[in-house]
């Protein structure tokens with residue numbers, strides 16, 4: 309790893325701060341701080357629709373990371389924010405002006421037909437995705453993951469509510485992305501909330517994307533993901549059956565980025581994420597050159613509620629590990645196609661130190677060090693990941709020593 313990269317990563321570690329209310333310090337205070345709950349008053353008390361909380365369990369407290377780089381955490385525990393409406397909010401009387409105007413999104417939720425496939429052809433393709441055999445490198449990589457952290461990833465913090473798809477189900481997602489979202493070896497893929505890293509590992513093997521980047525806010529989970537990343541990257545250096553993987557998994561908060569550049573494909577297993585994240589991510593997506601989105605939220609939320617400028621290509625049911633629970637994956641593409649920003653140096657959202665990065669592809673400063681590192685080669689990423697793991701183990705040891713010296717467990 310280059311010295312400047314290491315310095316950059318170190319600098320970011322110092323900047324991580326814990327913020328109030330589990331919401332993170334707002335970049336634009338008006339938008340970030342007000343967002344947790346909005347109670348639309350009912351027209352009559354009997355007809356009050358139950359307000360669904362989007363702060364599902366397992367969504368951790370967000371910490372504000374440095375804009376420079378999110379990779380090194382400062383503190384470890386992430387907690388679920390619990391927000392209860394006050395008495396006054398619950399009893400707020402209805403007034404017609406408080407009733408939200410329903411947005412007509414019917415035109416956008418009809419699957420697009422311009423990839424050369426009709427709706428029926430797409431459905432037929434999806435229905436035919438049975439008994440798929442993942443590539444040997446994918447199987448080997450999942451083997452490493454399962455050996456280390458179990459099939460469900462249940463030993464991660466919050467494991468009981470942590471959701472992951474089966475390898476077969478993820479393979480189907482990848483096949484649909486390859487077919488209808490042009491996912492290929494030139495693609496740049498981000499998993500927002502990467503967890504233990506499986507979707508990133510999967511697309512790094514098949515179709516061997518050029519940049520597979522995961523960002524995960526939960527420190528414990530991220531460390532587990534590093535314990536997958538390290539042996540997988542090592543195996544690509546020694547095992548002839550393992551192709552090189554342009555893969556990295558980092559710790560950070562997606563709120564620290566302004567756009568999704570340079571990613572062509574934005575993936576998020578976003579069940580239970582709060583509205584405030586979607587509002588931020590829709591701005592990130594709309595600002596970026598990213599072309600495709602995979603979400604587990606339907607168009608009425610993605611388009612209607614959060615304003616992503618996308619249209620639905622198709623949708624597909626997915627299976628979860630360790631439960632009968634199923635979800636639907638929605639595959640979107642940017643509405644109206646990608647508008648190139650032109651000279652990226654003129655963009656405000658381009659990393660200032662992007663000299664080692666392609667000059668014609670904009671890149672948010674948050675993602676620049678990781679992309680640069682992946683472009684430098686497997687050894688660079690491996691060296692960084694091993695160093696992060698070493699620091700983590702060392703800090704664990706020093707904490708235990710301190711505890712031993714305390715006379716009473718207070």
Ligand SMILES: C[S@@+](CC[C@H](N)C(=O)[O-])C[C@H]1O[C@@H](n2cnc3c(N)ncnc32)[C@H](O)[C@@H]1O
Pocket residue numbers: 366367368370470471472473499500501502503504505506507523524525526529560561562563576577578579581585
């Ligand atoms: C359901 S898990 C998905 C794991 C993985 N993507 C997969 O499909 O196997 C969602 C993850 O999003 C993470 N997350 C939630 N808010 C986040 C944020 N603001 N920035 C980064 N990660 C976040 C959570 O900690 C959790 O691990």
